[in-house]
Each structure stands twice: as C-alpha cells, then as structure tokens.
Amino acid sequence: MTLLSILLLQADTAMKAAAAAVTAPPEKISLFHLLQEGGALMIPLLLCSLALVYVFVERFQVIRKASVVDISFMDRIREQVHSGNVTGAIATCKKNNTAVAHVIEKGISRIGKPIDFIEKSMENTGKLEVYQLEKNLSILSTIAGIAPIFGFLGTIAGMIILFFNVQHQGFSLETIAGGIYTKMVTSATGLIIGLLAYMGYAYLNAQIGKQVNRIESAAVELLDIIQDTPNS
Numbered sequence: 001m002t003l004l005s006i007l008l009l010q011a012d013t014a015m016k017a018a019a020a021a022v023t024a025p026p027e028k029i030s031l032f033h034l035l036q037e038g039g040a041l042m043i044p045l046l047l048c049s050l051a052l053v054y055v056f057v058e059r060f061q062v063i064r065k066a067s068v069v070d071i072s073f074m075d076r077i078r079e080q081v082h083s084g085n086v087t088g089a090i091a092t093c094k095k096n097n098t099a100v101a102h103v104i105e106k107g108i109s110r111i112g113k114p115i116d117f118i119e120k121s122m123e124n125t126g127k128l129e130v131y132q133l134e135k136n137l138s139i140l141s142t143i144a145g146i147a148p149i150f151g152f153l154g155t156i157a158g159m160i161i162l163f164f165n166v167q168h169q170g171f172s173l174e175t176i177a178g179g180i181y182t183k184m185v186t187s188a189t190g191l192i193i194g195l196l197a198y199m200g201y202a203y204l205n206a207q208i209g210k211q212v213n214r215i216e217s218a219a220v221e222l223l224d225i226i227q228d229t230p231n232s
Contacts, residue, residue, distance in 0.1 A: 069098050074218060103122050104122075107226075118226065137205070144194050150186065
C-alpha cells in the first residue's frame with residue numbers, strides 16, 4: 001500500500017468520525033437521573049420537601065380562613081352593643097368564626113365588668129388565637145436549617161466516593177464523575193429546599209403579623225365602643 005493510499009484511508013476515516021460526531025444526537029440527562037445520583041441522602045431531603053409542602057399549604061389555608069373578616073363586622077357590633085343587644089353581638093361573632101371574631105366575642109361576653117378585666121380577657125384570647133395560627137410553623141424554620149446540612153453531608157459523601165474511586169480505579173473523569181454527581185446534586189437540592197422553607201416561613205409569619213394587627217385594632221375599637229355605651 002502506497003503512502004498516498006494510507007493518507008487517503010486516514011482522511012476518509014477522520015471524515016467519517018467527524019460526520020458521526022456531528023450527526024449523533026447530544027446526550028441528555030434527566031432530572032430523575034440526577035436525583036438518583038444523589039444517593040441515600042436524597043431520602044431525608046425528599047421527606048423534608050414533602051413536609052415543607054404539607055405544612056405550608058395547611059398553614060396557608062388556616063391563616064387565610066382566619067383572616068377573612070366582613071368589612072361591616074365592627075359596624076354591626078357597634079350598633080348591637082350600643083342598643084344593648086349583647087346576645088345579638090355574640091351571635092354575630094359566632095357567625096364569622098375568625099380570630100378577630102373570637103377575640104371580640106370574648107370581650108363582649110365580659111361587658112359589665114371593669115374595662116381592665118375586659119381588655120385582659122381579650123388579650124389572653126388573642127394570644128391563644130395567634131398560637132393556633134403559629135402551630136407547626138416551627139417545622140418550616142427547622143427544615144430551613146437542616147436541609148442545607150443534609151446537602152453538606154452529601155458533599156462530604158461525594159468527596160469520599162471521589163477519593164475512593166481515584167484510589168482504586170485511577171484518576172480519570174469517569175472515576176470521579178460519581179462523586180461529583182453526589183456532591184453537587186445533594187448540595188443544590190438541600191440549598192433549594194432550605195431556601196423555599198425559609199421563604200415560606202417568612203411569608204406565613206408576615207401574614208400572621210397582619211392578623212395580629214387586625215386583632216389588636218378590633219380589640220381597641222371594641223373597648224372604645226364599650227366606653228361610649230351608656231350603662232356599660
């Protein structure tokens with residue numbers, strides 16, 4: 001075989017290889033494959049994500065339900081208290097079945113007693129209502145703290161796998177890929193879950209804060225109504 005034939009054969013082989021590389025579809029990686037590469041530490045992260053979704057949705061519904069108050073609610077309470085219809089005012093509170101209504105109902109039921117006693121009764125009821133709104137909310141703050149820690153443990157596990165592969169199989173991209181996968185996937189997942197938990201916790205806390213302001217405003221307004229009512 002002449003030198004020219006050898007060169008032509010090598011050129012033809014190179015052209016075929018280049019054509020195959022161009023026409024071959026790029027390898028795709030799925031999210032499920034990435035999560036699989038995360039290893040066993042993805043199980044607690046999965047549990048954290050499920051708890052995050054459940055607690056946030058459940059607390060969001062409870063807070064939203066407690067926050068719905070009729071705009072004319074306090075106007076009707078004012079009319080009924082001024083007219084001496086305490087029973088009707090209590091019935092109006094029971095119909096609303098919200099945190100504000102529960103506090104106002106407690107205050108109305110104490111009409112006739114010293115104003116300080118009424119104020120204290122509403123304050124205690126308000127604390128109980130806020131406690132009910134904050135129930136299980138600490139789970140979100142806990143998830144916000146521990147999810148990144150699980151991700152960090154995944155980083156440590158990934159480094160252990162990486163060095164184990166290098167020690168037994170030699171240094172190459174193939175041998176260290178598994179460790180890098182575990183390290184990056186668990187770290188990213190832990191940070192994302194922790195961030196979402198923190199955002200959810202902050203949002204729900206802000207909504208509870210608004211509800212506390214509504215309760216305090218309604219309680220002050222009821223005290224004014226009682227003081228303005230003759231023979232109260």
